[in-house]
Amino acid sequence: MNKKIVLFLFACLLTMSVSAKVDPNFYIFLCFGQSNMEGNARIEEQDRQNVDPRFQMMAAVDDKNLGRKIGNWYTAFPPLCRANTGLTPVDYFGRTMVKYLPKNVRVGVITVAVGGCRIEAFMKDSVKNYVANRAPQWMKGMLKAYDNDPYKRLVMLAKKAQKAGVIKGILLHQGESNTGDMVWPSKVAYVYNQLIADLHLKTEDVPLLAGEVVRADGRGRCVAMNKIIDTLPQTIHTAQVISSEGCTNGPDFLHFDPAGYREIGRRYAYKMLALLGHPVYQEVKVPADAKTSLYAEPGNEFPKVDSKNCAWFRIFAPQAQVVKVDICGKRYDLQRDDKGFWTGGTAPLPVGFHYYFLNIDGVNVNDPASDTFFGCCRQSSGIEIPEGDAGNYYHPQLGVAKGQVRSFQYYSKSKNEWRRAMVYTPAEHETSGKKRYPVLYLQHGMGEDETGWSHQGFMQNIMDNLIAGKKAVPMIVVMESGDVKMPYDAKRFSMTNYGSSFYDVMINDLIPAIDSNFRTLSDRDHRAMAGLSWGGHQTFDIVLNHLDKFSYMGGFSGAIFGLNDQTIKTVYNGILSRPDEFNKKIHYLFLGCGSEENMGTPQLITTLQNAGLKVDSIVSPGTAHEWLTWRRCLEHFAQHLFK
Numbered sequence: 270m271n272k273k274i275v276l277f278l279f280a281c282l283l284t285m286s287v288s289a290k291v292d293p294n295f296y297i298f299l300c301f302g303q304s305n306m307e308g309n310a311r312i313e314e315q316d317r318q319n320v321d322p323r324f325q326m327m328a329a330v331d332d333k334n335l336g337r338k339i340g341n342w343y344t345a346f347p348p349l350c351r352a353n354t355g356l357t358p359v360d361y362f363g364r365t366m367v368k369y370l371p372k373n374v375r376v377g378v379i380t381v382a383v384g385g386c387r388i389e390a391f392m393k394d395s396v397k398n399y400v401a402n403r404a405p406q407w408m409k410g411m412l413k414a415y416d417n418d419p420y421k422r423l424v425m426l427a428k429k430a431q432k433a434g435v436i437k438g439i440l441l442h443q444g445e446s447n448t449g450d451m452v453w454p455s456k457v458a459y460v461y462n463q464l465i466a467d468l469h470l471k472t473e474d475v476p477l478l479a480g481e482v483v484r485a486d487g488r489g490r491c492v493a494m495n496k497i498i499d500t501l502p503q504t505i506h507t508a509q510v511i512s513s514e515g516c517t518n519g520p521d522f523l524h525f526d527p528a529g530y531r532e533i534g535r536r537y538a539y540k541m542l543a544l545l546g547h548p549v550y551q552e553v554k555v556p557a558d559a560k561t562s563l564y565a566e567p568g569n570e571f572p573k574v575d576s577k578n579c580a581w582f583r584i585f586a587p588q589a590q591v592v593k594v595d596i597c598g599k600r601y602d603l604q605r606d607d608k609g610f611w612t613g614g615t616a617p618l619p620v621g622f623h624y625y626f627l628n629i630d631g632v633n634v635n636d637p638a639s640d641t642f643f644g645c646c647r648q649s650s651g652i653e654i655p656e657g658d659a660g661n662y663y664h665p666q667l668g669v670a671k672g673q674v675r676s677f678q679y680y681s682k683s684k685n686e687w688r689r690a691m692v693y694t695p696a697e698h699e700t701s702g703k704k705r706y707p708v709l710y711l712q713h714g715m716g717e718d719e720t721g722w723s724h725q726g727f728m729q730n731i732m733d734n735l736i737a738g739k740k741a742v743p744m745i746v747v748m749e750s751g752d753v754k755m756p757y758d759a760k761r762f763s764m765t766n767y768g769s770s771f772y773d774v775m776i777n778d779l780i781p782a783i784d785s786n787f788r789t790l791s792d793r794d795h796r797a798m799a800g801l802s803w804g805g806h807q808t809f810d811i812v813l814n815h816l817d818k819f820s821y822m823g824g825f826s827g828a829i830f831g832l833n834d835q836t837i838k839t840v841y842n843g844i845l846s847r848p849d850e851f852n853k854k855i856h857y858l859f860l861g862c863g864s865e866e867n868m869g870t871p872q873l874i875t876t877l878q879n880a881g882l883k884v885d886s887i888v889s890p891g892t893a894h895e896w897l898t899w900r901r902c903l904e905h906f907a908q909h910l911f912k
Contacts, residue, residue: 295434300380302443307350307382308357309524324363325377350380361534381423387446391420442480448494454504481513539607553612569638581614593628620656621897624649646716663727669737670696679782683773695743705788707795707911712804719750799823801899813841823859825902848881861902863892
């Protein structure tokens with residue numbers, strides 16, 4: 270056989286032998302940077318457990334204690350950089366990658382990092398000068414571990430890794446030591462392009478992922494560097510910036526803590542997985558016309574409401590498995606992004622106020638981005654779906670004098686306790702001298718408290734606007750807790766005793782306290798009571814048993830059950846069966862409800878009218894058992910008082 274042919278065949282066999290060792294399903298990632306890449310946080314027991322053997326690390330230095338030799342592959346138990354280094358983003362980058370990649374794919378990492386180094390330590394034309402003239406003495410030992418050339422070490426190991434697998438990406442976490450260096454992106458580009466050239470790679474196949482430095486809510490010692498890091502994609506078109514928002518830090522505000530390293534490591538992985546065609550999370554597109562909610566806490570973008578009346582929510586919960594928003598018992602799924610933010614929206618909601626919770630892994634919690642309201646028997650989050658101009662009556666208006674809602678504390682002898690009422694006084698009250706005012710006692714419903722009418726119901730705006738428009742007389746409005754904050758339990762309560770402890774408080778303590786501390790007209794002709802839902806029930810029980818003290822009454826979606834043609838003859842001492850006496854004593858009776866609720870109000874109206882009682886009423890179109898119904902009821906009711 271011809272000698273040239275023999276040599277050619279031998280070369281082919283050698284090439285085939287070498288090529289056969291390269292596993293296309295062994296994904297290699299090069300990781301370099303400074304202290305946050307080499308790892309500064311304590312390695313905890315959870316970080317040493319359950320490391321999938323598919324996650325491999327190539328030793329960048331010899332480590333006698335761990336039995337590692339430079340250039341060899343090992344299961345990626347920490348530390349991944351050098352002896353005496355800590356947890357790194359690379360640990361949970363690799364763990365997350367093998368969790369979501371196909372089971373036939375392995376992941377290998379090579380970590381070369383030097384704590385405190387500038388990017389110049391990885392620049393081929395600068396490293397010698399940096400090591401000789403710029404590196405501080407305490408860094409010399411770390412540099413020596415890489416033969417005073419971290420870049421050369423990284424390339425040497427990468428070339429060896431290419432014989433076993435395929436380089437799929439480069440991870441960088443560096444910048445603290447270059448804080449304020451506006452040409453840092455160009456320096457990084459130099460290193461990146463040199464790696465691409467030296468390893469015979471293609472930029473389109475090997476993206477660069479660069480992590481932000483510690484934010485610590487703006488208190489990170491080098492947080493200003495993030496503005497420069499964030500511009501990196503403008504210089505390197507394949508670069509992706511990994512956000513550090515919400516990643517917790519250590520006490521030095523320079524390094525992440527263990528949880529912070531785990532989280533930012535996962536974020537590196539989520540981004541790389543998406544680039545490799547294995548996205549873990551799908552981005553939720555919030556409509557561009559969505560506007561921040563009225564009740565969003567200052568500085569928060571969410572919750573939002575769009576033009577279709579859909580509500581949108583977002584919360585940072587990187588450890589959560591399932592997050593939903595619960596609005597009046599209906600739940601909507603939120604979707605997680607690669608940063609740990611959960612985002613999602615609802616179907617179109619009716620206009621008006623809605624209680625809601627965020628349900629995180631099965632537990633209802635308040636939304637930290639929203640104001641809270643006492644409702645649903647606890648502090649709850651709330652969102653308002655704007656009604657438009659039709660709701661102007663409950664919004665503050667320019668040029669309308671504002672009354673005051675104050676917290677009034679008084680002592681109840683009936684219950685031997687201090688209690689609180691919210692008291693509205695009209696705008697003129699402070700300047701009207703000795704003028705006295707009629708009083709409306711206005712009650713909330715089951716599971717709410719004395720703040721409901723002023724907070725959720727916009728009572729003060731309704732009254733201000735009515736008084737300014739001369740549609741209602743100036744009056745004082747008193748709102749107290751009706752002892753119905755706790756959930757109704759049929760085993761503990763009956764229709765007659767739930768919230769009944771308030772009755773003696775109202776008659777014996779609250780009314781005398783109000784009359785003693787405010788300029789009231791204290792006769793029955795100038796005293797009214799109304800309530801929503803169970804507050805309507807309480808209104809009927811209190812007023813109809815104390816007609817010597819009240820002459821106006823109203824029920825808004827009132828929980829007034831069991832009244833029919835027969836029972837009205839006996840309840841409340843039979844007053845409902847004596848229409849002439851009733852109509853003389855009660856100057857105005859009002860009942861209202863929403864068109865979409867079923868509290869029995871229409872039937873009650875019919876029953877009372879059939880008994881000869883004068884009843885005014887409205888049905889709120891398109892609303893259910895909700896605050897918009899009750900705002901409309903109050904606006905109507907207040908116009909008929911004390912005239």
